Amino acid sequence: MTHTNTINDLQAYCDDLGRRALNASRALTRFSGADRDHALHNIAAAILDNRRKLQADNALDLDAGRANGLSSAMLDRLELTDARIDLIAESLRQVAAQPDPIGRIESGKVLPNGIRLQKRRVPIGVVLIIFESRPNVTSDAASLCLKAGNAAILRGGKEAVHSNTVIAACVREGLQAAGLPTDAVQLVETTDRAAVGHLLQMEGTIDVCVPRGGESLIRAVVEQARIPVIKHYTGNCHVYIDASADPDMAVSIAHNAKTHRTGVCNAAETLLVHQAAADNGTLKRIADDLREAGVEIRADEKARQTLPDLKPASDDDWATEYLDKIIALRIVDSLDQAIEHINRYGSRHTDAIVTTSLADAERFANEVDTANAFVNCSTRFSDGFQYGLGAEIGISTDKLHARGPMGADDLTTYKWVAYGDGQVRP
Amino acid sequence: MTHTNTINDLQAYCDDLGRRALNASRALTRFSGADRDHALHNIAAAILDNRRKLQADNALDLDAGRANGLSSAMLDRLELTDARIDLIAESLRQVAAQPDPIGRIESGKVLPNGIRLQKRRVPIGVVLIIFESRPNVTSDAASLCLKAGNAAILRGGKEAVHSNTVIAACVREGLQAAGLPTDAVQLVETTDRAAVGHLLQMEGTIDVCVPRGGESLIRAVVEQARIPVIKHYTGNCHVYIDASADPDMAVSIAHNAKTHRTGVCNAAETLLVHQAAADNGTLKRIADDLREAGVEIRADEKARQTLPDLKPASDDDWATEYLDKIIALRIVDSLDQAIEHINRYGSRHTDAIVTTSLADAERFANEVDTANAFVNCSTRFSDGFQYGLGAEIGISTDKLHARGPMGADDLTTYKWVAYGDGQVRP
Numbered sequence: 001m002t003h004t005n006t007i008n009d010l011q012a013y014c015d016d017l018g019r020r021a022l023n024a025s026r027a028l029t030r031f032s033g034a035d036r037d038h039a040l041h042n043i044a045a046a047i048l049d050n051r052r053k054l055q056a057d058n059a060l061d062l063d064a065g066r067a068n069g070l071s072s073a074m075l076d077r078l079e080l081t082d083a084r085i086d087l088i089a090e091s092l093r094q095v096a097a098q099p100d101p102i103g104r105i106e107s108g109k110v111l112p113n114g115i116r117l118q119k120r121r122v123p124i125g126v127v128l129i130i131f132e133s134r135p136n137v138t139s140d141a142a143s144l145c146l147k148a149g150n151a152a153i154l155r156g157g158k159e160a161v162h163s164n165t166v167i168a169a170c171v172r173e174g175l176q177a178a179g180l181p182t183d184a185v186q187l188v189e190t191t192d193r194a195a196v197g198h199l200l201q202m203e204g205t206i207d208v209c210v211p212r213g214g215e216s217l218i219r220a221v222v223e224q225a226r227i228p229v230i231k232h233y234t235g236n237c238h239v240y241i242d243a244s245a246d247p248d249m250a251v252s253i254a255h256n257a258k259t260h261r262t263g264v265c266n267a268a269e270t271l272l273v274h275q276a277a278a279d280n281g282t283l284k285r286i287a288d289d290l291r292e293a294g295v296e297i298r299a300d301e302k303a304r305q306t307l308p309d310l311k312p313a314s315d316d317d318w319a320t321e322y323l324d325k326i327i328a329l330r331i332v333d334s335l336d337q338a339i340e341h342i343n344r345y346g347s348r349h350t351d352a353i354v355t356t357s358l359a360d361a362e363r364f365a366n367e368v369d370t371a372n373a374f375v376n377c378s379t380r381f382s383d384g385f386q387y388g389l390g391a392e393i394g395i396s397t398d399k400l401h402a403r404g405p406m407g408a409d410d411l412t413t414y415k416w417v418a419y420g421d422g423q424v425r426p
Numbered sequence: 427m428t429h430t431n432t433i434n435d436l437q438a439y440c441d442d443l444g445r446r447a448l449n450a451s452r453a454l455t456r457f458s459g460a461d462r463d464h465a466l467h468n469i470a471a472a473i474l475d476n477r478r479k480l481q482a483d484n485a486l487d488l489d490a491g492r493a494n495g496l497s498s499a500m501l502d503r504l505e506l507t508d509a510r511i512d513l514i515a516e517s518l519r520q521v522a523a524q525p526d527p528i529g530r531i532e533s534g535k536v537l538p539n540g541i542r543l544q545k546r547r548v549p550i551g552v553v554l555i556i557f558e559s560r561p562n563v564t565s566d567a568a569s570l571c572l573k574a575g576n577a578a579i580l581r582g583g584k585e586a587v588h589s590n591t592v593i594a595a596c597v598r599e600g601l602q603a604a605g606l607p608t609d610a611v612q613l614v615e616t617t618d619r620a621a622v623g624h625l626l627q628m629e630g631t632i633d634v635c636v637p638r639g640g641e642s643l644i645r646a647v648v649e650q651a652r653i654p655v656i657k658h659y660t661g662n663c664h665v666y667i668d669a670s671a672d673p674d675m676a677v678s679i680a681h682n683a684k685t686h687r688t689g690v691c692n693a694a695e696t697l698l699v700h701q702a703a704a705d706n707g708t709l710k711r712i713a714d715d716l717r718e719a720g721v722e723i724r725a726d727e728k729a730r731q732t733l734p735d736l737k738p739a740s741d742d743d744w745a746t747e748y749l750d751k752i753i754a755l756r757i758v759d760s761l762d763q764a765i766e767h768i769n770r771y772g773s774r775h776t777d778a779i780v781t782t783s784l785a786d787a788e789r790f791a792n793e794v795d796t797a798n799a800f801v802n803c804s805t806r807f808s809d810g811f812q813y814g815l816g817a818e819i820g821i822s823t824d825k826l827h828a829r830g831p832m833g834a835d836d837l838t839t840y841k842w843v844a845y846g847d848g849q850v851r852p
Contacts, residue, residue: 207825381849419803424804
């Protein structure tokens with residue numbers, strides 16, 4: 001196994017990867033969900049069996065990262081501690097424990113001519129996952145693709161190349177032990193960026209690409225891709241405090257959505273407050289609470305009329321995903337203005353209203369164009385684990401195919417299966 | 427209303443179209459399914475009310491078509507006879523009569539923390555439909571988009587520009603009479619191809635493009651698009667006669683799949699016959715029947731051992747969508763070889779097996795990578811009307827989002843709606 005840029009003919013290498021994946025995906029249709037779950041358990045066992053090797057090779061990545069001046073946050077995400085290795089194995093077992101998405105009959109009916117028609121859930125086929133530094137994504141992505149009966153081509157970041165290579169070898173070992181095709185999960189064995197360019201052109205072989213990483217990675221993938229891409233863009237999430245909001249709940253949800261974890265896509269980035277909730281003192285309570293938690297508030301003119309010591313917001317603030325202890329604040333005159341603001345500046349990820357009005361809750365849920373519309377709970381719940389999907393490949397900000405937290409189910413498609421007894425069109 | 431190339435600033439024109447569509451799509455979220463159905467009925471009435479105007483302007487298209495040397499088949503597709511105008515109105519009413527896809531709760535559950543989570547069906551938003559000559563597509567596309575609560579931007583072919591313009595005016599009239607935003611359906615008022623190029627770049631405004639037309643149109647759209655495209659490629663459909671096939675049924679299904687209508691995407695283009703069905707005389711019966719119906723058979727070497735007077739097939743034949751009274755014929759040694767052939771040469775559209783073996787039927791249904799896997803019935807049933815979808819926007823050969831016949835349901839997406847009572851992440 002090589003993980004240096006020694007592949008001479010990248011196009012041929014990618015064609016071969018694709019052909020192997022396609023063959024494996026076809027072969028996978030002949031295995032049951034139990035077979036695939038068995039492989040997931042075997043992969044978990046292989047990860048634990050290879051703990052030392054995994055940590056030794058992870059140390060090479062960490063050394064290289066230090067030498068290359070990676071930030072301590074990046075180095076932290078890269079490190080495979082004992083607890084993280086246990087978690088990788090545990091995640092694999094949790095995915096195995098989920099219901100099999102494949103073969104499920106979504107709907108069925110008997111047509112007037114007697115044909116029995118089924119809409120049946122099937123694997124997508126070949127899935128390309130492109131990701132950045134965290135090596136656990138290698139096993140997460142492999143496990144979700146396998147659970148859904150897909151062949152996976154995984155392209156990790158160069159910072160984690162040694163760690164990813166060992167994890168991929170464990171995946172292969174687990175597949176082999178379960179009798180599944182080992183090409184069902186392949187790691188791209190070069191960090192040459194041109195390989196990604198080739199893979200993204202492979203219409204008819206690779207069915208979809210899911211890039212996991214920062215906005216620039218995703219934009220670069222979309223630029224180059226001829227195959228469909230499911231995008232997981234940024235989360236510019238909003239919390240809107242309605243006129244009728246319960247003040248305690250408003251303080252608590254704003255606090256949690258902003259401060260529980262700031263570096264994640266489902267953290268709140270803008271707070272919208274109805275003028276009535278500014279006038280009745282709720283705004284001041286929220287602002288005091290957030291400032292006490294060390295959050296910088298960037299406020300519009302109206303908010304600064306109530307709280308003159310707040311820093312003024314610029315127009316850029318409305319569109320910014322801070323991923324930090326900063327929040328933008330705007331006072332709105334109406335629910336309409338709040339909805340309009342979110343639809344204009346939001347990223348269609350997760351947006352919450354705090355309200356006691358049933359009508360306002362329903363209008364918000366219907367009219368905000370977002371993957372996750374929340375009423376009276378923190379944006380931080382927008383997450384595949386929280387939704388009970390078992391694991392997630394990410395949170396789609398796309399509207400087609402999959403929206404919001406994506407689990408193994410979202411890595412499937414359907415086919416129509418019709419059973420007749422000789423019917424022909426009259 | 428202008429339908430000549432007199433728009434000076436195409437970019438500004440497209441931006442304006444997009445902005446209007448986006449605003450209309452947002453406004454549509456505040457109308458009920460009954461409101462949208464009411465508009466569909468009003469549009470049907472407007473079409474019938476404007477029958478004379480429609481036929482007068484259609485005559486301009488027909489005159490221009492004759493002057494430009496359009497084929498008689500093309501002229502036929504373009505013509506709006508009385509019967510076709512009645513059918514347009516009837517289709518609109520049929521779409522109105524379908525259940526409302528919007529607001530349907532796909533799944534719901536109460537999370538352990540008490541949050542009530544719903545996966546709710548919602549409109550996609552703004553849909554761009556690009557189509558060729560048949561003017562009835564203007565109202566079909568408008569009605570399906572509206573049914574699903576979407577704003578539509580329609581781009582028809584230049585051959586039908588006068589007819590499309592009148593139909594679009596009727597749509598507008600119907601929307602207005604129902605109190606819906608008239609920008610919910612807009613016709614691109616220029617046949618300048620550059621307009622399509624601009625529209626296909628409008629990420630964030632236009633959510634999806636569905637091109638309806640020949641392969642070259644679709645390829646050109648995919649080439650240029652930054653927005654997602656749902657593709658309706660050709661139908662290289664197969665009928666496979668298994669070893670155990672009932673001979674009468676084999677003859678009847680092969681006949682119907684090939685000859686019922688040859689110019690359509692769900693007509694059979696290749697016949698695969700198990701060696702046993704060649705040896706037992708079924709092949710000869712099928713071949714005699716097809717030749718009697720005037721079908722040219724292009725056969726592989728093995729078939730020509732049984733029927734030496736057949737014309738030999740070349741490798742190109744396996745990948746050809748004839749859309750004509752021609753069929754390719756290949757003898758296979760096994761079900762595996764049949765599946766392999768279809769997965770290699772097929773277009774993932776519609777493929778049928780004729781068999782009495784339950785095991786072979788199931789393997790075919792599972793292992794053939796196709797949108798529509800048929801057991802013992804004609805490929806001609808692969809159709810939105812036949813499936814009871816009410817109407818169809820086309821037959822998707824894509825695997826993401828929508829596969830096979832696409833109805834109004836497939837022009838929707840979902841959002842997650844969560845109802846809490848103050849939950850925050852611990």
